[in-house]
Amino acid sequence: MKKFIFLAGVAIGFVIGSSMGRGPYESLERTARQVADDPEVKRRAAQAKDAAGKAAHEAADTVKAKAPEVAATVQEAVGSAAAGAKQRLAGGDTEGADGAQGVDKSEDLTAAADGVAASESAAGGDAEVSEGGPLSS
Numbered sequence: 001m002k003k004f005i006f007l008a009g010v011a012i013g014f015v016i017g018s019s020m021g022r023g024p025y026e027s028l029e030r031t032a033r034q035v036a037d038d039p040e041v042k043r044r045a046a047q048a049k050d051a052a053g054k055a056a057h058e059a060a061d062t063v064k065a066k067a068p069e070v071a072a073t074v075q076e077a078v079g080s081a082a083a084g085a086k087q088r089l090a091g092g093d094t095e096g097a098d099g100a101q102g103v104d105k106s107e108d109l110t111a112a113a114d115g116v117a118a119s120e121s122a123a124g125g126d127a128e129v130s131e132g133g134p135l136s137s
Contacts, residue, residue, distance in 0.1 A: 017025075035041055
């Protein structure tokens, strides 16, 4: 279907172009060349190119200067988040996610982690397979 639409467009363009002749095309080409050859247009294009190059160099210099600072900030944030997670799992934080005091969820998390570890060791990839038993993944 797409090929048919493309071929129909080519056919319509051919018919319209051949009926109008080369006059409008040559006129458009002549105007485009005059604009491109105009000294003012060339000067403005060179100015724009220089300005874009300067802006790119300034942006690159700014990124190079700020990169170590940003990396240190991210590393610090990740480290504090990891420390907070370890503390919560170890039972240091007794405030729940809903703000209730005295609710210790670390025991639940530890029990859940132990349950997952036990089920993985029983049915994990390192479990032994007997001749009559089913294969587990």
